[in-house]
Amino acid sequence: MAIQPPTGQQSSVMREKLQQAGLRTTKQRLMLAHLLFGSGNRHVTAEILYAEASKTGLGVSLATIYNTLNQFHEAGLLREVIIDQNRSYFDTNLHEHHHFFVESDARLIDINEDEISLGQMPDAPDGFQTDSIQVVIRLKDA
Amino acid sequence: MAIQPPTGQQSSVMREKLQQAGLRTTKQRLMLAHLLFGSGNRHVTAEILYAEASKTGLGVSLATIYNTLNQFHEAGLLREVIIDQNRSYFDTNLHEHHHFFVESDARLIDINEDEISLGQMPDAPDGFQTDSIQVVIRLKDA
Protein backbone atom coordinates (compact mmCIF):
# COMPACT_ATOMS: atom_id res chain seq x y z
CA MET A 1 0.00 0.00 0.00
CA ALA A 2 1.28 3.43 -0.92
CA ILE A 3 2.20 6.01 1.66
CA GLN A 4 -0.77 8.31 2.31
CA PRO A 5 -0.51 11.99 1.44
CA PRO A 6 -0.42 14.47 4.33
CA THR A 7 -4.14 15.20 4.02
CA GLY A 8 -4.79 11.97 5.88
CA GLN A 9 -5.92 8.40 5.36
CA GLN A 10 -9.50 9.31 4.53
CA SER A 11 -8.43 11.22 1.43
CA SER A 12 -8.85 8.36 -0.99
CA VAL A 13 -12.32 7.59 0.34
CA MET A 14 -13.40 11.21 0.00
CA ARG A 15 -11.71 11.45 -3.36
CA GLU A 16 -13.86 8.60 -4.64
CA LYS A 17 -16.98 10.09 -3.12
CA LEU A 18 -16.44 13.34 -4.97
CA GLN A 19 -15.54 11.62 -8.20
CA GLN A 20 -18.65 9.48 -8.06
CA ALA A 21 -20.67 12.66 -7.64
CA GLY A 22 -18.96 14.13 -10.69
CA LEU A 23 -17.13 16.80 -8.72
CA ARG A 24 -13.49 17.75 -9.09
CA THR A 25 -11.34 16.78 -6.15
CA THR A 26 -9.91 20.09 -5.10
CA LYS A 27 -8.08 20.60 -1.83
CA GLN A 28 -10.96 22.61 -0.38
CA ARG A 29 -13.64 20.12 -1.33
CA LEU A 30 -11.63 17.24 0.06
CA MET A 31 -11.16 19.06 3.32
CA LEU A 32 -14.83 20.00 3.55
CA ALA A 33 -15.91 16.46 2.62
CA HIS A 34 -13.70 15.20 5.40
CA LEU A 35 -15.27 17.57 7.91
CA LEU A 36 -18.77 16.71 6.74
CA PHE A 37 -18.58 12.97 6.19
CA GLY A 38 -15.61 11.94 8.30
CA SER A 39 -17.45 11.36 11.55
CA GLY A 40 -21.06 10.18 11.40
CA ASN A 41 -24.17 12.18 10.64
CA ARG A 42 -24.00 15.91 11.02
CA HIS A 43 -26.18 18.99 10.74
CA VAL A 44 -24.26 22.03 9.59
CA THR A 45 -24.85 25.62 8.64
CA ALA A 46 -22.47 27.53 6.39
CA GLU A 47 -21.31 29.46 9.44
CA ILE A 48 -20.49 26.33 11.42
CA LEU A 49 -18.63 24.70 8.57
CA TYR A 50 -16.74 27.91 7.86
CA ALA A 51 -15.59 28.10 11.46
CA GLU A 52 -14.34 24.50 11.36
CA ALA A 53 -12.70 24.90 8.00
CA SER A 54 -10.92 28.05 9.11
CA LYS A 55 -9.27 26.13 11.94
CA THR A 56 -7.56 23.76 9.52
CA GLY A 57 -4.37 24.92 7.87
CA LEU A 58 -6.02 25.30 4.47
CA GLY A 59 -7.73 28.63 3.97
CA VAL A 60 -11.29 28.72 2.62
CA SER A 61 -13.50 31.64 1.80
CA LEU A 62 -17.10 31.81 2.93
CA ALA A 63 -18.18 31.99 -0.71
CA THR A 64 -16.55 28.63 -1.32
CA ILE A 65 -18.34 27.17 1.67
CA TYR A 66 -21.68 28.26 0.22
CA ASN A 67 -20.75 27.10 -3.27
CA THR A 68 -19.59 23.75 -1.97
CA LEU A 69 -22.63 23.15 0.23
CA ASN A 70 -24.89 23.93 -2.71
CA GLN A 71 -22.90 21.71 -5.06
CA PHE A 72 -22.87 18.83 -2.60
CA HIS A 73 -26.59 19.30 -2.18
CA GLU A 74 -27.23 19.28 -5.94
CA ALA A 75 -25.00 16.26 -6.28
CA GLY A 76 -27.10 14.43 -3.72
CA LEU A 77 -24.42 14.24 -1.05
CA LEU A 78 -26.37 16.43 1.37
CA ARG A 79 -30.00 17.06 2.25
CA GLU A 80 -31.29 20.51 2.99
CA VAL A 81 -33.42 20.96 6.10
CA ILE A 82 -35.62 24.05 6.15
CA ILE A 83 -36.31 24.69 9.76
CA ASP A 84 -34.96 28.10 10.67
CA GLN A 85 -35.71 31.33 8.90
CA ASN A 86 -32.28 32.75 9.53
CA ARG A 87 -29.96 30.08 8.21
CA SER A 88 -29.81 27.01 6.00
CA TYR A 89 -29.08 23.63 7.50
CA PHE A 90 -27.58 20.73 5.63
CA ASP A 91 -27.81 17.16 6.82
CA THR A 92 -25.34 14.43 5.93
CA ASN A 93 -27.96 11.77 6.66
CA LEU A 94 -29.53 11.09 3.28
CA HIS A 95 -32.35 8.85 4.51
CA GLU A 96 -35.81 10.35 4.93
CA HIS A 97 -35.99 11.10 8.61
CA HIS A 98 -37.30 13.73 10.97
CA HIS A 99 -36.01 16.30 13.43
CA PHE A 100 -36.32 17.98 16.73
CA PHE A 101 -35.37 21.62 16.58
CA VAL A 102 -34.22 23.29 19.78
CA GLU A 103 -35.32 26.88 19.34
CA SER A 104 -33.27 28.27 22.21
CA ASP A 105 -29.95 27.34 20.63
CA ALA A 106 -30.87 26.70 16.99
CA ARG A 107 -29.77 23.08 17.23
CA LEU A 108 -31.07 20.17 15.18
CA ILE A 109 -31.48 16.67 16.60
CA ASP A 110 -32.37 13.56 14.61
CA ILE A 111 -35.49 11.72 15.65
CA ASN A 112 -34.72 8.06 15.99
CA GLU A 113 -36.53 6.08 13.33
CA ASP A 114 -38.15 3.71 15.80
CA GLU A 115 -39.51 6.50 17.99
CA ILE A 116 -41.74 7.92 15.29
CA SER A 117 -44.30 6.54 12.89
CA LEU A 118 -46.52 8.50 10.59
CA GLY A 119 -50.21 7.68 10.51
CA GLN A 120 -52.39 8.39 7.50
CA MET A 121 -50.81 10.85 5.07
CA PRO A 122 -52.87 12.65 2.43
CA ASP A 123 -52.49 12.06 -1.29
CA ALA A 124 -50.98 14.86 -3.29
CA PRO A 125 -53.62 17.12 -4.86
CA ASP A 126 -54.37 16.64 -8.57
CA GLY A 127 -51.52 17.65 -10.80
CA PHE A 128 -48.88 17.20 -8.12
CA GLN A 129 -46.83 14.45 -6.59
CA THR A 130 -45.32 14.14 -3.16
CA ASP A 131 -41.67 15.07 -3.13
CA SER A 132 -40.90 14.63 0.55
CA ILE A 133 -42.55 14.50 3.95
CA GLN A 134 -40.87 16.37 6.76
CA VAL A 135 -41.85 16.33 10.41
CA VAL A 136 -40.40 18.98 12.68
CA ILE A 137 -40.93 18.93 16.42
CA ARG A 138 -39.96 22.26 17.92
CA LEU A 139 -38.66 22.13 21.45
CA LYS A 140 -38.51 24.70 24.20
CA ASP A 141 -36.70 24.42 27.47
CA ALA A 142 -38.76 22.55 30.08
CA MET B 1 -77.12 52.75 14.78
CA ALA B 2 -74.47 55.26 13.81
CA ILE B 3 -73.37 55.79 10.22
CA GLN B 4 -70.36 53.57 9.41
CA PRO B 5 -67.04 55.17 8.64
CA PRO B 6 -65.78 54.93 5.05
CA THR B 7 -63.48 52.03 5.94
CA GLY B 8 -66.48 49.72 5.77
CA GLN B 9 -68.84 47.68 7.89
CA GLN B 10 -66.20 45.23 9.07
CA SER B 11 -64.33 48.00 10.85
CA SER B 12 -65.97 47.50 14.19
CA VAL B 13 -65.27 43.77 14.14
CA MET B 14 -61.62 44.32 13.33
CA ARG B 15 -61.43 47.16 15.81
CA GLU B 16 -62.53 44.79 18.57
CA LYS B 17 -60.10 42.13 17.42
CA LEU B 18 -57.19 44.53 17.67
CA GLN B 19 -58.34 45.93 20.98
CA GLN B 20 -58.67 42.46 22.47
CA ALA B 21 -55.10 41.80 21.35
CA GLY B 22 -53.97 44.98 23.09
CA LEU B 23 -53.07 46.76 19.86
CA ARG B 24 -53.95 50.32 18.93
CA THR B 25 -56.48 50.61 16.15
CA THR B 26 -54.63 52.61 13.56
CA LYS B 27 -55.85 53.03 10.00
CA GLN B 28 -53.10 50.77 8.65
CA ARG B 29 -53.69 47.98 11.13
CA LEU B 30 -57.42 48.04 10.50
CA MET B 31 -56.85 47.82 6.78
CA LEU B 32 -54.33 45.00 7.11
CA ALA B 33 -56.57 43.14 9.57
CA HIS B 34 -59.36 43.42 7.05
CA LEU B 35 -57.17 41.98 4.29
CA LEU B 36 -55.92 39.20 6.52
CA PHE B 37 -59.04 38.18 8.42
CA GLY B 38 -61.83 39.44 6.24
CA SER B 39 -62.19 36.38 4.03
CA GLY B 40 -61.39 32.99 5.51
CA ASN B 41 -58.00 31.44 6.14
CA ARG B 42 -55.04 32.84 4.33
CA HIS B 43 -51.29 32.27 3.93
CA VAL B 44 -49.42 35.48 3.30
CA THR B 45 -45.89 36.71 2.89
CA ALA B 46 -44.92 40.32 3.55
CA GLU B 47 -44.58 40.80 -0.18
CA ILE B 48 -48.08 39.51 -0.95
CA LEU B 49 -49.69 41.60 1.76
CA TYR B 50 -47.75 44.66 0.68
CA ALA B 51 -49.00 44.25 -2.88
CA GLU B 52 -52.60 43.99 -1.71
CA ALA B 53 -52.29 46.86 0.72
CA SER B 54 -50.76 49.07 -1.92
CA LYS B 55 -53.85 48.62 -4.10
CA THR B 56 -56.09 50.13 -1.44
CA GLY B 57 -56.28 53.90 -1.22
CA LEU B 58 -54.38 54.00 2.08
CA GLY B 59 -50.62 54.01 1.66
CA VAL B 60 -48.51 51.59 3.69
CA SER B 61 -44.78 51.19 3.83
CA LEU B 62 -43.14 47.80 3.64
CA ALA B 63 -41.63 48.38 7.07
CA THR B 64 -45.12 48.74 8.52
CA ILE B 65 -46.16 45.49 6.86
CA TYR B 66 -43.28 43.71 8.55
CA ASN B 67 -43.90 45.43 11.87
CA THR B 68 -47.59 44.62 11.73
CA LEU B 69 -47.12 40.97 10.76
CA ASN B 70 -44.68 40.54 13.64
CA GLN B 71 -46.98 42.31 16.09
CA PHE B 72 -49.99 40.27 15.00
CA HIS B 73 -47.86 37.18 15.38
CA GLU B 74 -46.70 38.13 18.87
CA ALA B 75 -50.26 38.99 19.81
CA GLY B 76 -51.36 35.53 18.75
CA LEU B 77 -53.45 36.63 15.78
CA LEU B 78 -51.19 34.88 13.28
CA ARG B 79 -49.09 31.72 13.16
CA GLU B 80 -45.71 31.65 11.49
CA VAL B 81 -45.00 28.82 9.06
CA ILE B 82 -41.34 28.14 8.35
CA ILE B 83 -41.31 26.35 5.06
CA ASP B 84 -39.31 28.41 2.58
CA GLN B 85 -35.81 29.70 3.09
CA ASN B 86 -36.44 32.87 1.15
CA ARG B 87 -39.53 34.30 2.82
CA SER B 88 -41.66 34.14 5.94
CA TYR B 89 -45.21 32.88 5.73
CA PHE B 90 -47.96 33.80 8.13
CA ASP B 91 -51.13 31.79 8.50
CA THR B 92 -54.44 33.17 9.75
CA ASN B 93 -55.55 29.68 10.77
CA LEU B 94 -54.57 29.44 14.42
CA HIS B 95 -55.32 25.75 14.90
CA GLU B 96 -52.45 23.28 14.78
CA HIS B 97 -52.61 21.92 11.27
CA HIS B 98 -50.30 20.88 8.47
CA HIS B 99 -49.36 21.98 4.97
CA PHE B 100 -48.57 21.05 1.45
CA PHE B 101 -45.94 23.30 -0.07
CA VAL B 102 -45.86 23.64 -3.85
CA GLU B 103 -42.21 24.24 -4.59
CA SER B 104 -42.72 25.39 -8.17
CA ASP B 105 -44.75 28.42 -7.17
CA ALA B 106 -43.98 28.82 -3.47
CA ARG B 107 -47.62 28.27 -2.56
CA LEU B 108 -48.94 26.89 0.71
CA ILE B 109 -52.03 24.66 0.91
CA ASP B 110 -53.72 23.52 4.10
CA ILE B 111 -53.97 19.80 4.64
CA ASN B 112 -57.50 18.92 5.58
CA GLU B 113 -57.64 17.73 9.15
CA ASP B 114 -59.40 14.49 8.28
CA GLU B 115 -56.92 13.54 5.57
CA ILE B 116 -53.99 13.28 7.96
CA SER B 117 -53.32 11.53 11.24
CA LEU B 118 -50.04 11.33 13.04
CA GLY B 119 -48.87 7.96 14.32
CA GLN B 120 -46.50 7.59 17.21
CA MET B 121 -44.64 10.80 18.05
CA PRO B 122 -41.50 10.79 20.18
CA ASP B 123 -41.29 12.33 23.63
CA ALA B 124 -39.20 15.45 23.94
CA PRO B 125 -35.65 14.71 25.09
CA ASP B 126 -34.81 15.34 28.74
CA GLY B 127 -34.83 18.99 29.67
CA PHE B 128 -37.13 19.99 26.83
CA GLN B 129 -40.81 20.06 26.05
CA THR B 130 -42.62 19.88 22.75
CA ASP B 131 -43.63 23.29 21.50
CA SER B 132 -45.26 22.32 18.22
CA ILE B 133 -45.37 19.54 15.65
CA GLN B 134 -45.28 20.57 12.02
CA VAL B 135 -45.73 18.27 9.04
CA VAL B 136 -44.76 19.61 5.63
CA ILE B 137 -45.44 17.67 2.46
CA ARG B 138 -43.47 19.16 -0.40
CA LEU B 139 -45.06 18.82 -3.81
CA LYS B 140 -43.62 18.87 -7.28
CA ASP B 141 -45.52 18.97 -10.55
CA ALA B 142 -46.69 15.54 -11.62
Add this chain to the structure above:
DNA sequence: GTACGTGCAAACGTTTTGCAGCGGG
Protein backbone atom coordinates in the same frame (compact mmCIF):
# COMPACT_ATOMS: atom_id res chain seq x y z
C1' DG C 1 -50.35 65.52 26.13
C1' DT C 2 -47.88 61.52 25.63
C1' DA C 3 -46.71 57.15 24.45
C1' DC C 4 -46.97 54.49 20.60
C1' DG C 5 -47.28 53.85 15.38
C1' DT C 6 -45.69 55.11 10.84
C1' DG C 7 -42.63 56.09 6.89
C1' DC C 8 -38.36 56.56 5.03
C1' DA C 9 -33.78 55.37 4.41
C1' DA C 10 -30.09 53.22 6.07
C1' DA C 11 -28.28 49.01 8.37
C1' DC C 12 -28.36 44.17 8.84
C1' DG C 13 -27.14 39.10 8.20
C1' DT C 14 -27.22 35.63 4.98
C1' DT C 15 -26.52 34.12 0.51
C1' DT C 16 -25.24 34.88 -4.44
C1' DT C 17 -22.53 36.64 -8.16
C1' DG C 18 -18.80 38.74 -11.34
C1' DC C 19 -14.39 38.42 -12.37
C1' DA C 20 -9.28 37.59 -12.27
C1' DG C 21 -6.19 34.07 -11.31
C1' DC C 22 -5.14 29.18 -9.93
C1' DG C 23 -4.99 24.24 -10.52
C1' DG C 24 -7.11 19.56 -11.61
C1' DG C 25 -7.86 16.46 -15.45
Add this chain to the structure above:
DNA sequence: CCCGCTGCAAAACGTTTGCACGTAC
Protein backbone atom coordinates in the same frame (compact mmCIF):
# COMPACT_ATOMS: atom_id res chain seq x y z
C1' DC D 1 -3.81 23.40 -22.05
C1' DC D 2 -8.34 24.17 -20.87
C1' DC D 3 -12.34 24.48 -18.21
C1' DG D 4 -13.89 24.49 -13.80
C1' DC D 5 -12.85 26.04 -9.06
C1' DT D 6 -11.40 29.56 -5.75
C1' DG D 7 -11.16 33.96 -3.43
C1' DC D 8 -12.34 38.41 -2.96
C1' DA D 9 -15.34 42.18 -3.04
C1' DA D 10 -19.50 43.79 -4.28
C1' DA D 11 -24.31 43.03 -4.91
C1' DA D 12 -28.62 41.10 -3.83
C1' DC D 13 -32.19 39.62 -0.97
C1' DG D 14 -35.58 39.67 2.77
C1' DT D 15 -35.94 41.76 7.04
C1' DT D 16 -35.00 45.06 10.95
C1' DT D 17 -33.94 49.46 12.96
C1' DG D 18 -33.25 54.65 14.08
C1' DC D 19 -35.29 58.68 13.90
C1' DA D 20 -38.59 62.56 12.89
C1' DC D 21 -43.24 63.16 12.46
C1' DG D 22 -48.10 61.95 13.12
C1' DT D 23 -52.00 60.09 15.68
C1' DA D 24 -54.83 57.11 19.02
C1' DC D 25 -56.28 57.29 23.46
